[in-house]
Amino acid sequence: MTTVIAQSLLDVDFGLFAWILITFLLFMFILAKFAWKPILNALKERESSIKDSLESAEIAMEQAKKISADNEKAMKEAEQKAQEIRKQAVEEAEAIRQERIEKSRKEAEAMLEQARETIEQEKQKALVELRKEVADLAVQAASKIIESELDDKKNKKLVDEYIQDISKN
């Protein structure tokens, strides 16, 4: 009895075997064409599109980061430049002020010098004139005084000596 069970259980039926083999292959090709390929392709496509979009998002983020960094850098530079310009302007203004002061001081000095020179010249001129006048006056006076006693030559000599003495003093 037991041997019978074992036999019929383990019997390989050729007809069924052939049927299964043929129909399985047939079904497999039909399913491959109408089910597995579209599904697997769709999954693959989806995966690649997700991957692509993730990658592009990463790239975009990277770019945004770069742009913001650039912006910050540019802003910093601009600020620095502005500060420089301000500093320069202040310096220039100071320089101009200094220059103007210097110039006016020099002008004033020059004017003063000129005035002094003029005064000196006038003084010399006046001295010469005065000396001449004094000499003339002295001569006139002396001639008037000593008109009678002394001749002109002697007088002149006397006066000259006298004036010399005066100028020495």
Add this chain to the structure above:
Amino acid sequence: MKQYFRIIILILTTIALSHQSLSASEEQQGVESNSSPVDLLSKVVDSNYLDFQPLGYIELPRFFYAEDGFHFFRSTTSALNSDRGFIDVAYLENEPETEGGVVVPATYELTRAEGEPQILFDFSITKHLVWFWFGVFIVFIIFIPLARKYQRGVGRTTEPNGVFQNIFETLVLFIRDNVARPNIPEDKYEKFMPYLLTAFFSILFMNLFGLLPWGVSSTADVTVTAALAVLTFFATQIFASKDHWKHIFWFPDVPVFIKIMMIPVEIVGQFTKPFALCIRLFANMTSGKILIFSLISAIFIIDIHFGAIAAYGSSIFWIGLTLFVYILKAFIAFIQAYVFVILSALFIGLATEEHDHHHGDEHAVEHAHS
């Protein structure tokens, strides 16, 4: 599990002993009939009819090749009642049973009344074939609409939509990412995906059919699993790489006499792999089936041998155990389908991979040294 059985047997023996006098008459009856009260075998082996008892049988078409050519009949009954001389083997000795003037089949095994000419190849559509087709049909009605859905763009450009799509997409991805990709080389796995997917889902549904009322799991037939294993065998041999053949006929990195010894070992190995595949699936599914039938039948056997009270008393244990085995079988349905495809993928992977090992060079160096 063993302990469980021991306890149950112990309890049953006590019940049996206490009711011995009561069941004496029934026991005699059981001995008288002297045959199994439950026809377990007919539930397990293949047949030429679909069993929907108590609603009835559906006879399947007979198609076979005899020495005088092909014969095709709508059913076994029509074959028996045809004028081509076919007779049920049971009627060779006994008088044919008739129902309203029509001869009805007894064993469904046909033969010639005169013995000649013989039936050579039986291509009849059988119970297991029909349930195999049902299984594949389920795969069709699930995945072809699903594929349409993907083609429409749902799941292709957008996210998958709905429970149905999510469940089966997960399974498909599981086969691709956990079965095919880790085992088969990256550039070749796509070629084997249709086979692995078809095998997985058809085996899964065939296994699960065993859990349905009237359902039959075709994978509990060694012929069906053998056919599937043969497909894996062909897949490994047809798509095998050069390295695979090199490994069989000239095993690398070993001395020459071992190389020669390895040839038969490797060749046998090529056949044992799919053979194990076939037997594993068949044995797992058949054992579960027989176990469930046996546990249910135990109630009736106890009824015959120890009486109705013992049968009623113990039935709770048998039913509890049956439920346990049933749940186990539901797991096994998934596990065995998975095991079949992962081992197929492994064998295919082993056969198709090309390893750029430097066996040759190392070997030469070794030889030079020795």
